[in-house]
Amino acid sequence: MGKRIGVEVSIAIADAVKLARAEVIPAYPITPQTHIVEHLAEIVANGELDAEYIPVESEHAAMSACCGAVAAGARVFTSSSSQGLSLMSEILYIPSTMRLPMVMVVANRAMSAPISIWNDHQDIMVQRDIGWIQTFAENGQEAVDLVLHAFRVAEDRRVSLPMIVNIDGFTLSHVIEPIELPTQEEVDAYIPPFKPKRKLDPRKPVTMGPVGIPEVYTEAKVAHDHAIKNSRKVILKAWKEFADHFGREYHPVESYKAEGADTILVTMGSISETAMTAIDKMRDEGRNVGLVRIRLWRPFPAQEFRAATKHAKVLAVVDRCLPPGAVCGPVGAELRSIFYKIPGAPKIFSFVAGLGGRDVTVERFEEIIDKAEQYSKRRPKELYEVIGVREK
Numbered sequence: 001m002g003k004r005i006g007v008e009v010s011i012a013i014a015d016a017v018k019l020a021r022a023e024v025i026p027a028y029p030i031t032p033q034t035h036i037v038e039h040l041a042e043i044v045a046n047g048e049l050d051a052e053y054i055p056v057e058s059e060h061a062a063m064s065a066c067c068g069a070v071a072a073g074a075r076v077f078t079s080s081s082s083q084g085l086s087l088m089s090e091i092l093y094i095p096s097t098m099r100l101p102m103v104m105v106v107a108n109r110a111m112s113a114p115i116s117i118w119n120d121h122q123d124i125m126v127q128r129d130i131g132w133i134q135t136f137a138e139n140g141q142e143a144v145d146l147v148l149h150a151f152r153v154a155e156d157r158r159v160s161l162p163m164i165v166n167i168d169g170f171t172l173s174h175v176i177e178p179i180e181l182p183t184q185e186e187v188d189a190y191i192p193p194f195k196p197k198r199k200l201d202p203r204k205p206v207t208m209g210p211v212g213i214p215e216v217y218t219e220a221k222v223a224h225d226h227a228i229k230n231s232r233k234v235i236l237k238a239w240k241e242f243a244d245h246f247g248r249e250y251h252p253v254e255s256y257k258a259e260g261a262d263t264i265l266v267t268m269g270s271i272s273e274t275a276m277t278a279i280d281k282m283r284d285e286g287r288n289v290g291l292v293r294i295r296l297w298r299p300f301p302a303q304e305f306r307a308a309t310k311h312a313k314v315l316a317v318v319d320r321c322l323p324p325g326a327v328c329g330p331v332g333a334e335l336r337s338i339f340y341k342i343p344g345a346p347k348i349f350s351f352v353a354g355l356g357g358r359d360v361t362v363e364r365f366e367e368i369i370d371k372a373e374q375y376s377k378r379r380p381k382e383l384y385e386v387i388g389v390r391e392k
Contacts, residue, residue: 009172022077032174059080063091081169085124102163107167108169122355135164136268136269141248142250155195171357235252266293267291278369305335316351319351367387
């Protein structure tokens with residue numbers, strides 16, 4: 001059995017990476033993910049983890065080093081956030097299409113301008129189509145567990161894709177929570193040694209990432225698309241194996257008092273726990289409402305989401321990203337696409353909340369559900385609404 005401790009979530013994530021026996025850690029500091037890589041630097045310097053820690057000159061260099069290390073056959077971890085993640089963007093498309101498995105934690109943070117170090121999901125929504133498997137954690141225990149799950153899935157030879165675990169910056173990364181850390185023996189039983197499908201070896205030279213002329217580029221992208229869609233089976237199997245090993249169950253989509261609910265709130269990330277409190281309050285008032293949380297963002301779990309909301313009449317979707325000029329937020333757009341022309345589909349209303357670290361309170365969730373139910377009776381003026389805008 002592991003030990004239960006009170007610890008900052010970022011420190012616990014670093015401990016999880018240690019338990020996963022990462023071998024190469026290219027890192028560059030950016031708030032609010034810095035505590036993760038700082039603690040990993042301490043772990044490596046103290047001799048607690050036999051790994052190569054590479055203090056690079058930028059996030060662009062960090063991801064480049066990750067690609068080279070995985071291509072050489074190493075188990076690789078890194079972490080980033082916000083502007084740093086954007087600086088990586090040029091390289092992020094490379095490991096996914098080249099099938100280089102690695103794990104990255106993104107401490108989600110707002111994008112400037114204006115400069116903000118606080119949490120929302122703008123940084124990762126910019127990168128939603130890079131071809132990485134992506135999950136979202138609600139709390140510290142989930143963050144630790146999803147990191148272990150990510151190594152298990154990414155390195156599976158049937159998958160061989162990079163994976164991102166998203167945690168909300170500050171509201172999750174910097175809080176102290178009771179977290180159960182498994183033993184090294186338990187993690188070793190869950191995560192097998194990394195055996196790459198292909199790697200650079202001077203004794204058997206190969207070329208990785210050559211020029212994709214028009215005659216092969218489309219086929220390479222289609223193969224990548226098939227790979228990430230087919231990873232779903234391994235993701236689910238690895239979660240089942242996680243439950244067998246550690247006793248905690250995870251699913252692509254999870255419901256809270258949603259069975260038979262007429263109106264369902266849809267969330268991702270740490271605000272989901274506040275949303276549960278709002279659902280409890282409204283349920284006590286006799287309202288038939290529920291909550292569905294999305295844990296697996298890519299590949300998107302359309303089948304599971306439809307099943308979780310099959311009796312709903314109204315979906316109130318909360319996005320933490322405001323795409324200027326779009327018809328709705330990215331999560332709202334995703335859900336509208338999976339219900340397109342499906343008979344009896346719920347009415348979907350999109351709301352943007354919590355930008356730049358602004359609190360999304362119980363009262364805000366009540367407001368969102370009230371408005372969604374009102375809009376179900378009359379057409380709203382806009383396809384999405386920003387909640388909590390202060391009057392001038």
